[in-house]
Amino acid sequence: MTTTLPSAATREALGPTLVRMQQEGADIVVVDADLGKSTSARTFRDVFPERFFSFGVAEQNMISAAGGLATTGHTVVASTFAVFAEHAFDQLRMSVAQPRLNVKIVASHGGVSTGEDGASAQSVEDYALFSSLVNFTVCVPADVVEAQAMVEAAIATPGPWYIRTGRPKIPVIYTDGPRFEVGKANMLRDGSDVTIVACGLLVGRSLDAAEVLERAGISVRVLNMGTIRPLDVAALEAAARDTGAIVVAEEHLTHSGLGAMCAQAIAASTQPVPMEFVGVNDRYGESGTWDEVLEIMGLTAEGVEQAVRRVVARKR
Amino acid sequence: MVAGAGTDLRALSRRVRRHVVEMVNGAQSGHIGGSLSATDILAVLYGRIMRHDPQRPDWPERDRFIMSKGHCTPVQYAILAENGYLPVEELATFRKKGTRLQGHSVLGKPAGVENSAGALGMGLSFGLGIRLGMRLNQTDAHVYVLMGDGEQDEGQVWEAAMAAAHHEVDHFVAIIDRNGIQNDDFTAAQMRTEPLDEKYRAFGWEVRAGIDGHDHEAIEEALAWARDVRGKPALVIFDTVKGKGVSFMENNPGFHGAAPNAEQFALAMQELAD
Incomplete structure (x- = not known):
């Protein structure tokens, strides 16, 4: 696509x-x-x-x-x-x-x-x-x-x-024009089994993953969290409530990035849910073409898809 | 207003020095030595050189004073109070709970504080940005940046020195309070930065050095010269005495960031009495 x-x-x-x-x-x-x-x-x-x-x-x-x-x-x-x-x-x-x-x-x-x-x-x-x-x-x-x-x-x-x-x-994802509003997540597709919260180039890859997962019977919501700060806590809480599981996907260290910030918000919410994190895992990068480096880091549609399967398996 | 042609600078400096000692004593913390070394420079700046109006602290045409050695807030707050930017009584709240007068400079607290500082080395850059913005606004106001000599260790100072000359920024005056002492020791022992005058000249600045930073007439003459330099930034290096005005604090590395005890306080106030 x-x-x-x-x-x-x-x-x-x-x-x-x-x-x-x-x-x-x-x-x-x-x-x-x-x-x-x-x-x-x-x-x-x-x-x-x-x-x-x-x-x-x-x-x-x-x-x-x-x-x-x-x-x-x-x-x-x-x-x-x-x-x-x-x-x-x-x-x-x-x-x-x-x-x-x-x-x-x-x-x-x-x-x-x-x-x-x-x-x-x-x-x-x-x-x-x-x-x-x-x-x-x-x-x-x-x-x-x-x-x-x-x-x-x-x-x-x-x-x-x-x-x-x-x-x-x-x-380009927003072929019909931007939908950016500061501090607001942007729902790019709705689903009921799990939510992928992504930013940057992981948004496109998450949409690709969602399509594959949908065909496999897993219904996926995708939120573009374009604003990292202030974080859209309401959208995260709604995702937890509606879908019961969250994957955060980003091109950044997970332990200090969007994943960590979403986990803090979810932990403090009334309905904590299982979460998985796709991102750079406590390491520095290396040389290669840009998509090769993303692949080395697991920052691919497949990487997101696997994280979704892991988190769905952890529900209940 | 172009502040106080009639101000008695000697009396003003003496009052400011008393405020400094009282503030640091009251807080039992704060930077006394570098405040006393800069007192006469600030007295001349606010009393003779700068175009400013305490009733209009946001006046776009005002000259700006940037305190780059942001630990020397006692002298800054004291001179602002003496000029009517805040009540003199408020000086007693220095460094205390709920105060506007924090240990290191915070922009806008009180009005008249034009930058946030404390981490050294940023004021020359910040002042440079202000002057570039003013130039774009076609404002003829000046920017005066006060730095310490120990602060010259910071690499960012030299980035700013290079950039100010590159952009041919005038109406831009750097001042070094060369008191010869920094936090742990004499500056010559901590890091050799001399010859500062030759370094700045090599960077493209107009420089005057070796000016007595406690002689009001000499200070005024040097700052008036620097204010009128065109096509380049200007620097005045004042030779000062850390702790100036209190005999046992003078040139004493022990009074960079230490408060006086009760006996020292009494003695200091006695020496600074009219």
């Missing part, structure tokens, strides 16, 4: 969306750390060079300066790779999160699908770090359409945001 759909990388949404919003009257300033070609932020520089500041390969200075810039009324977008955003964690904490400044970090090459570059370039912990920062809204788009909607929402909403985009071209 996925092969028939158009494909695009979520990182492609950033530059063109910023250009359009600036043309429509936003007050955007972009700060960049020498990766604007890859993140697509340079598209903005081409049209608004006076609103684009290069900080060289110096993310810490860039992030603190972004905080300062935001105090003068501008909406500041900082772009780099996810692993290099991590390089400025203390600056994110002191210069952005604590003072709650209007800075949007849109970082590409998130997760292990950076592929060939190997372990050092593969951020398996980025949104755990950002989710640990008070005041941050944290989002992971499932496709380029949703990425664009998230960038639009971030620019339109004051406060610190982190959006993790990806390097590889992945199938």
Whole structure:
């Protein structure tokens, strides 16, 4: 099914969306750390060079300066790779999160699908770090359409945001347009036996798994949890109540990522249910093509399908 | 307003030093030595140099003071109180439960505190961002960033120094309170950072060094020079004495982050009396 759909990388949404919003009257300033070609932020520089500041390969200075810039009324977008955003964690904490400044970090090459570059370039912990920062809204788009909607929402909403985009071209899911609403899970298909909660490129793979499972007689609900923080606890509780089992699928360490956050919410709910976790399991990545690395990690439709079968077997 | 041409800086500095000692004594914690070394610099900044108005702390045209050595809140809160940004009586709540006056700077608490700090090395970057934003807004206001000399150990300072020169940022003044002592020891023993003036010049800054950071006239002259540098960022390195004004605290590494005992407090207040 996925092969028939158009494909695009979520990182492609950033530059063109910023250009359009600036043309429509936003007050955007972009700060960049020498990766604007890859993140697509340079598209903005081409049209608004006076609103684009290069900080060289110096993310810490860039992030603190972004905080300062935001105090003068501008909406500041900082772009780099996810692993290099991590390089400025203390600056994110002191210069952005604590003072709650209007800075949007849109970082590409998130997760292990950076592929060939190997372990050092593969951020398996980025949104755990950002989710640990008070005041941050944290989002992971499932496709380029949703990425664009998230960038639009971030620019339109004051406060610190982190959006993790990806390097590889992945199938477009929202062919009829975005359905993104911050803090709300998006139900992509309904089912009664189990719920898959996914974000990023695992959403597409979870839909593929759900189709196979449906044919095998297992009815699957799929929730796209595009907003990691604030988490849509109501949608999780409804999933537990309606389907009695949950699988969380993500391109991130499970022990600190969406899986851990969903497990906390479910454990605190009135109806805890069995859960399984598909993600990076307490390890760093390695080189290979992006889909090979995902396969090594078990981040495939088959991996999700097996987790669903395990969790269904644990019901009652 | 362009603050107080008529202010008696000597009397102001003396009051601020008393506030600093009282605050740290009252909290029995806080950073006294680096507050006393920076007192005269802040007195001149707020009393002679900066364009600011305590009635309009959000005024977009105001000059900004960025406290990068964010542990030196006692002197910052004291100078803000003396300028009417908060009641002087509130200084007694420093570091205490429910206070707005936390141990290290928090943006907006109280109004007039323009950045959050405490982790060192971020203020120059934050101030740089402010000035870039102002430039875009076509505002001619200035940004003054106060750093410690121990703080020069932080790599981020040099990232910011490079970027400020690269972007040809003026109306941007860095100040180093060169008191020669950091947390554990003399700065020369902890990490050799000298010659600071030559390093900043090599990074593309206009620099004045060796200025007496306790001589109000010399401070004013140097800061007025720095304010008017164009096409480049400017730095003034003030030679100061940590613990200045209290004889037994002066140049004493023991009073970086320690509070005085009762006897020391009484003696300090006696020395700082009018």
